[in-house]
Amino acid sequence: MNILLKNGTVVDYASKTNENLDILIENDKIKQIAKTITVQADRVIDCTGYIIMPGMIDMHCHLREPGGEHKETIETGAKSAVAGGFTTICPMPNTNPTPDSAIVLEQIIKRAKEVNLCNILPFSSVTKGEKGQELVDFKSQLEAGAIAFSDDGMPVENAAMIRDAMIEANKLGSFVSEHCEEKSVSAGAINAGEVADRLGVKGVLPEAEEIMAARDIVIAETNNLHTHICHISTKTSVDMIRSAKNRGVNVTCETCPHYYSFTVDEVLESGVNAKMNPPLRDEKDRLAIIEGIKDGTIDCIITDHAPHAEEEKAKGLEKAPNGIIGFETALGATVTNLIETGYISYLDMARVMSYNPAKLLGIDRGEIAEGKIADITIFDPNREYVFLKDKIVSKSKNTPWIDKRLKGQVRYTIVSGRVVYERG
Numbered sequence: 001m002n003i004l005l006k007n008g009t010v011v012d013y014a015s016k017t018n019e020n021l022d023i024l025i026e027n028d029k030i031k032q033i034a035k036t037i038t039v040q041a042d043r044v045i046d047c048t049g050y051i052i053m054p055g056m057i058d059m060h061c062h063l064r065e066p067g068g069e070h071k072e073t074i075e076t077g078a079k080s081a082v083a084g085g086f087t088t089i090c091p092m093p094n095t096n097p098t099p100d101s102a103i104v105l106e107q108i109i110k111r112a113k114e115v116n117l118c119n120i121l122p123f124s125s126v127t128k129g130e131k132g133q134e135l136v137d138f139k140s141q142l143e144a145g146a147i148a149f150s151d152d153g154m155p156v157e158n159a160a161m162i163r164d165a166m167i168e169a170n171k172l173g174s175f176v177s178e179h180c181e182e183k184s185v186s187a188g189a190i191n192a193g194e195v196a197d198r199l200g201v202k203g204v205l206p207e208a209e210e211i212m213a214a215r216d217i218v219i220a221e222t223n224n225l226h227t228h229i230c231h232i233s234t235k236t237s238v239d240m241i242r243s244a245k246n247r248g249v250n251v252t253c254e255t256c257p258h259y260y261s262f263t264v265d266e267v268l269e270s271g272v273n274a275k276m277n278p279p280l281r282d283e284k285d286r287l288a289i290i291e292g293i294k295d296g297t298i299d300c301i302i303t304d305h306a307p308h309a310e311e312e313k314a315k316g317l318e319k320a321p322n323g324i325i326g327f328e329t330a331l332g333a334t335v336t337n338l339i340e341t342g343y344i345s346y347l348d349m350a351r352v353m354s355y356n357p358a359k360l361l362g363i364d365r366g367e368i369a370e371g372k373i374a375d376i377t378i379f380d381p382n383r384e385y386v387f388l389k390d391k392i393v394s395k396s397k398n399t400p401w402i403d404k405r406l407k408g409q410v411r412y413t414i415v416s417g418r419v420v421y422e423r424g
Helices: 074-083 102-115 138-144 159-171 194-199 207-223 235-246 257-261 266-274 283-295 330-339 346-361
Strands: 002-012 017-026 029-034 043-046 051-054 056-061 086-091 227-229 251-255 376-386 405-415 418-422
Touching: 002 346, 002 376, 051 346, 056 074, 056 330, 056 346, 074 086, 074 102, 074 405, 074 418, 086 346, 086 376, 086 405, 102 138, 138 159, 159 207, 194 266, 207 227, 207 235, 207 251, 235 251, 235 283, 251 283, 257 283, 257 330, 283 346, 330 346, 330 376, 330 405
Parallel strands: 002 043, 002 051, 056 086, 227 251
Antiparallel strands: 002 017, 017 029, 051 376, 376 405, 405 418
């Protein structure tokens, strides 16, 4: 099947393209890119006023299947992802059972292929059952289809074990994506400070993130290894990673839209729907995250899409589980809070949401060029709307963006040359 995209603004970081072009897709590949293409096509999509970007890649999310299907399934998660413009997503391994063996990984991959909406590349856990006691068989996990390794949701607290894991993953051409949380200082509901005190709940100290980030930077630097640090949220984390990169340390990191869109004050408005781990921080941290995205310290924007059933979130700030959904708001939050505010450009957005994640994962995606797989996100950068609960595609509805105004809305999501989502 041929699809012709007409009159859109193509934004591609790899080629530094930012201009009005036509794109001809033939079967699963990009056949031609030119100022004007006049060939007959099975389908013509008028992209006037739209941005055409390499398919967005979320290298950190949670689909809950197996074991948590009341929150989300691979199918409902994939539907939510493509509605948000994501063509590739990487679910974390905190499921039940944990994908710490080839058989569990293969079951997830088989189900993802049956759903057949977007590319789903699962992480293997670092340790058996994410218990931090015994490393998985890294080689067999990669052979079974693992994209990389993480115990996300649980830190690998034993420094010798995480060092061995980094060495083994690097030796095999992969990496460990580390959940940075020092448990001895992480107990609490929201960020420590005035809001926690006002609400009478225990606050999470920022050092919980920063101590573990520092540890992993030291291990990476001393042993000349690559380490990837999950969902950073504090100014100190940004500063440490920037300094390490300037010294030549092979450290990469990610952040989430909520860390550059909100501060802990959002808890006063959204309550448990603004509770996640790491928690929302202070304004100095929010601004530092933005600066880290601008200057390249932060490599990727991810969603950390973390669905929970409403009855679970109804338990109150101290007992409700951490996490918010993120697939369907990531693009709008980025346009609204980074593009419209003048902090970054659309080329920067393509860098942190498409190009860099593809390079880190080692997949041939994240670019718009002739001969490349046609994974494409098409969105209207000027479309303003209120994000409504009853329009959420995800099975869960836990998000602070409900009833908030966003700018930038997905129109089409194309995966391997197939239109898998279009907004009516």
